Amino acid sequence: MSTKVIIDCDPGLDDALNLFMAFGDGVDIDILGIVAVAGNVGLAKTERNTRLLCEIAGRSDIPVFAGCDAPLNYPLATAEEVHGGEGLEGIEIFQPKMPLQSQNGVEFIIETLRSAEEHSVTLVPTGPLTNIAAAIIQAPDIIPKIKEIVLMGGALREGGNITPSAEFNIYVDPHAAQIVFDSDIPKIVFGLDVTHQVLVSTEVMSRIQAIGNPVSDAAYNLLKSYNVFDSDKYGEDGAPLHDPCTIAYVLKPDLFKLKACNIRVEADSPITRGHTAVDFWHATDLPRTSHWAYEVDRDGFFNLLIELLETYS
């Protein structure tokens, strides 16, 4: 039976690539819906971008919802400098024809999980965890329905990318992250330690460019802008493909090495807000409800990306 997933995202250049991977022809996952959250840009743009990406990939059949427009406690912090003013720098922005669902995204998550079997739905958040936390706060009875949360966020050995201590998604809404990480829901966590191992090199760019279908072309153009910003920042060959680690894991878990550990989040310190305290060496006896990804088969990851982009030809 296909894995049932709800994707929760803030497109965002790397969120876009993640969606293109998830929509690939023949991919054995059942996308129940996609919920947009405020993050890289405001909610009006992330929900529009989600629909726009669905249309580019020919998946306007997937229902798209708008969730929370701001973090639980903090004002929204965005990342236009990385993703562009519209969130999808590099491609032409158009007003999608497919409608936004009228139901609120958090209500959609709650209703869908309530009517699901126990441990049957995988949540895949690639933005701030606001929608997921809001659903848990409003309806804790949904917890047993979640199989696992496969998320992009956090940093251990790599340090932060938005502050010295914090990765962007966790920094934006650390209170939401606390709710998710403190819950006993199984979590598979892709932080900067592993996403910084999948840099989009010029060799990968040439392979994407050579595919030549509308989706791979859009992917190429998005990555071109993304690479410019991040290689300036990190001085590396290309930008880290953060969010696509999540769908890559859902499709091919063997690509990653994981370790069970406890993760706690700092929410209030002005210096370390959004820091993820990953107990990698089991210094505490706290419950190991997360699996922290620390290594990826880079070639296998990029082969999967290319393979999925080729399915649109």
Ligand code: BDR
């Ligand atoms: C995360 O932050 C966002 O800017 C990206 O989309 C990704 O989800 C990386 O820190």
Ligand code: CA
């Ligand atoms: Ca994201």
